[in-house]
Amino acid sequence: MKKFALVVALAIFSQAFSYFLMHYYVQPGDTLFSISESLDVSISTILDWNNLRDPRKLRIGEEIVFPIPDGIIYTVKRGDTLESIAARFFTTVSLLKAANLLSSDLLYDGEKLFVPSEIMGMAFNDSAKFIWPVYGVITSKYGWRIHPITKRWSFHTGVDIAAPIGSPVFAADDGVVKFAGRNGGYGNMILIDHGKYQTVYGHLSRIDVFVGEYVKRGQLIGRVGSTGMSTGPHLHFEVRIYGRHTNPMAFLPSPRRMYVLKEEEKWMGGK
Numbered sequence: 001m002k003k004f005a006l007v008v009a010l011a012i013f014s015q016a017f018s019y020f021l022m023h024y025y026v027q028p029g030d031t032l033f034s035i036s037e038s039l040d041v042s043i044s045t046i047l048d049w050n051n052l053r054d055p056r057k058l059r060i061g062e063e064i065v066f067p068i069p070d071g072i073i074y075t076v077k078r079g080d081t082l083e084s085i086a087a088r089f090f091t092t093v094s095l096l097k098a099a100n101l102l103s104s105d106l107l108y109d110g111e112k113l114f115v116p117s118e119i120m121g122m123a124f125n126d127s128a129k130f131i132w133p134v135y136g137v138i139t140s141k142y143g144w145r146i147h148p149i150t151k152r153w154s155f156h157t158g159v160d161i162a163a164p165i166g167s168p169v170f171a172a173d174d175g176v177v178k179f180a181g182r183n184g185g186y187g188n189m190i191l192i193d194h195g196k197y198q199t200v201y202g203h204l205s206r207i208d209v210f211v212g213e214y215v216k217r218g219q220l221i222g223r224v225g226s227t228g229m230s231t232g233p234h235l236h237f238e239v240r241i242y243g244r245h246t247n248p249m250a251f252l253p254s255p256r257r258m259y260v261l262k263e264e265e266k267w268m269g270g271k
């Protein structure tokens with residue numbers, strides 16, 4: 001309770017948005033997990049808002065910023081609409097507008113929208129082994145193809161889903177993070193171990209998990225980017241069985257039904 005009181009005293013109210021920005025200073029014995037528990041903020045949110053040098057070894061006195069309620073910022077890009085942004089967060093336009101106190105549907109390039117964690121993920125299509133980790137357009141399938149950069153005939157080990165930079169990437173299922181960092185052509189990459197299966201997320205602009213972390217199905221794990229060998233912002237998503245790549249489409253719902261809003265969850269009730 002003492003820690004919480006300290007943070008509240010440092011709270012700054014952000015007038016433009018419907019959240020408070022909190023500043024917390026790491027104390028002896030703190031870990032990301034203990035901070036997440038005592039301040040009731042997710043580890044993904046802490047990692048998304050802060051550029052921590054090593055999430056597993058916090059430095060005493062290190063500043064950590066996070067919003068209340070729990071959530072992240074999305075910067076509007078040319079071509080975005082409230083509908084497309086709501087879809088990328090698997091939420092609804094009305095909840096997105098309410099969270100940002102928006103009275104009209106007009107957006108401008110560079111506008112920063114706040115997306116509370118509580119409204120994310122209510123439209124995941126949960127009908128298959130994995131959920132779609134990103135809402136977007138499939139630009140390259142699994143299998144043989146002419147590589148877009150090398151122009152050589154080569155095997156594409158995953159599926160490419162195009163989405164704007166900064167779009168959220170969600171864990172396809174519960175698992176343990178086995179890799180999180182730079183990995184050659186994959187750029188910033190995450191590998192989650194689900195036991196028999198592993199999933200891989202490549203070309204990220206941001207990584208919001210750390211090695212050894214237990215993640216839940218639908219948890220925010222990072223942001224779409226174009227790092228590594230990439231021709232534009234997209235997620236390279238791979239499914240492996242005991243380490244061997246396989247066709248991800250066999251384990252995902254139809255790409256035409258990435259977004260499925262369950263009517264009874266439209267209200268902003270409990271979790």
Ligand SMILES: [Zn+2]
Pocket residue numbers: 140156158159160235236237
């Ligand atoms: Zn790819």
